[in-house]
Amino acid sequence: xxxxxxxxxYLIKTRGQQVTLSCSPISGHRSVSWYQQTPGQGLQFxxxxxxxxxxxxxxxxxRFSGRQFSNSRSEMNVSTLELGDSALYLCASSLEAxxxxxxFFGQGTRLTVV
Amino acid sequence: DAKTTQPTSMDCAEGRAANLPCNHSTISxxxxxxxxxxxxxQGPQYIIHGLKNNETNEMASLIITExxxxxxxILPHATLRDTAVYYCIVRARQLTFxxxxxxxxxx
Numbered sequence: 001x002x003x004x005x006x007x008x009x010y011l012i013k014t015r016g017q018q019v020t021l022s023c024s025p026i027s028g029h030r031s032v033s034w035y036q037q038t039p040g041q042g043l044q045f046x047x048x049x050x051x052x053x054x055x056x057x058x059x060x061x062x063r064f065s066g067r068q069f070s071n072s073r074s075e076m077n078v079s080t081l082e083l084g085d086s087a088l089y090l091c092a093s094s095l096e097a098x099x100x101x102x103x104f105f106g107q108g109t110r111l112t113v114v
Numbered sequence: 115d116a117k118t119t120q121p122t123s124m125d126c127a128e129g130r131a132a133n134l135p136c137n138h139s140t141i142s143x144x145x146x147x148x149x150x151x152x153x154x155x156q157g158p159q160y161i162i163h164g165l166k167n168n169e170t171n172e173m174a175s176l177i178i179t180e181x182x183x184x185x186x187x188i189l190p191h192a193t194l195r196d197t198a199v200y201y202c203i204v205r206a207r208q209l210t211f212x213x214x215x216x217x218x219x220x221x
Contacts, residue, residue: 004157033208043158043201043211056207090157092209102148103209105157 002027004093004106012112018079021109025072025093031055032074033103034066037088049074050097078111086113118202123216126196132189134215136202139183146205147178149187151198152214158201161187192219 005024013019025032033056034046045058049068066076072093078085088110092103119137126132138147148163162169162176164185169176175188189196201214
């Protein structure tokens with residue numbers, strides 16, 4: 001069974017631009033969660049999607065948004081990029097919503113904002 | 115979310131057991147304890163979880179104290195590839211990662 005796939009693996013963007021990251025969950029998993037990891041703040045929860053609906057949201061500004069498609073694939077978007085958005089963005093999939101503890105992570109997308 | 119406390123770092127000799135402690139004194143009765151690890155620049159990897167009984171799988175064992183206020187993750191025969199940051203998490207709707215323990219397995 002294929003794991004969680006995140007694309008692209010690496011990305012370089014300029015301040016003020018926007019970016020879209022993609023996550024394909026494990027087959028059969030319907031929940032997708034997104035996390036941001038920075039050296040200073042560690043791993044922080046962004047949001048969770050289940051059945052195309054956002055079920056849970058972390059404490060991030062509205063520039064961070066996401067969506068989920070009917071095939072459970074998810075995208076997250078960051079608008080008006082800031083230098084501080086440089087981070088490893090991780091996606092995790094699980095069978096059901098709210099089962100945060102039983103989640104499988106992708107390898108992440110490394111975003112660098114210059 | 116129940117808060118967890120872990121040592122910042124630990125060393126372990128290759129081939130020996132690595133015992134990683136975690137304190138979660140505010141855990142609720144129906145909250146599970148989960149362990150993940152993250153090898154440098156990779157996504158976190160699920161290791162094991164438990165509620166009140168001790169658990170074992172092919173990767174590790176989890177010992178939870180009777181009062182559930184603390185737990186220990188045991189890697190029975192640590193290898194160099196086990197060098198990673200280990201996170202102890204009390205299950206909530208989402209995973210709330212603390213700082214974890216940097217385990218370094220020494221040759």
